[in-house]
Amino acid sequence: MRGTGNSENNDVSFELPSLLAAAHELKTPLVLIRQLSLQLSDPSVPVTPELNHRLRLTTERGLRLVDGLTRAARLEDSLFDTESLEVKAICQLVAQEMRPLACELGQKLELKLPKRSLLAIGQYDLLTSLLVGLCDNALAHNGTGGQVTISTREHAGRIELAVRDSGPKLSHKQFKQLTGKLGKPQPVSGRPRSSGLGLWVADNFARSMAGRLTAQRHRDGGMTFIVSLPSSTQLSLL
């Protein structure tokens, strides 16, 4: 997943996108929902099951964005218990949840999981939301025919969960902007077309579980976002 020689890594320090940029990102699904509902009521265009399906999936995406933002804003005020999490099962669950959207967008979603169980310390809902958010982000940046791969491994005593996309290749400058090293994200786009809102939420979720989010760009195009969490030693006690 990392340090393969044909990619560039970076620790991530995602900054809170400006209110304007965040509003723009939240506006995108709303504009689409409005357009699809106008199409539904247009007598000249036949209503297909696909149209209803797209309407539902877009609404769910919008809700996920709002939900993530709300949770991230409340993290500092809340206390939660961490637990041992079987990350393979979480990856499978997220893949199951995101496959209908990937399929409707003409993309593939694949899992690359080890045979043995991997236990991380974290919080179930936060980690699930974090991975769903990264998948949402990946699907949004891939074109039709793109691929998203979710993988996990143990590395240096920690558990890594990675979401790779096959989106457009980023320049070094774009990559630095995305990862916040050259200052604030661009006004409307962290990665082009994005405010970086989803990544800011994911970064906050990871930090709240004593984890960190890193990013990696690939020479053959696409990005990988990696969540690293403390490993649980629960299995070694058996």
Place this chain on the structure above:
Amino acid sequence: MNKILLIEDDHWLGDSYRQILTANGFDCQMVEGAELAMHKIDSSLPDLIIADVLLGDHTVVPLLHELQTYEDTRSVPVILCTSISAGAGELTKQLHSYGVVAVLDKATLTPETLLNTVREHIHAAAD
């Protein structure tokens, strides 16, 4: 049948515009990026172009500039559809020399507005 090239990187949104235009008698082809748009234009010159402003990793401006450098593409009217609604009138003025005849706000756009704007500018270009 009038040919429209629709350039929109949000596939579902573009598909919705395409279905409305097709159902109302236009031959509408959709592409998701500026480079693919140039290939389409090279193979078949459209009567009108509808384009999003933010296209993947670029804005539409380099494409508009490219269109202005060729004799045959210079006169093709361009309608921009954007979510960056602030100053749409000002944007139309600024981009008029790039062939932009109208800027539509995606957040308030209706099928009627889309169809009326397309008809107005296709007919104006034909006259």
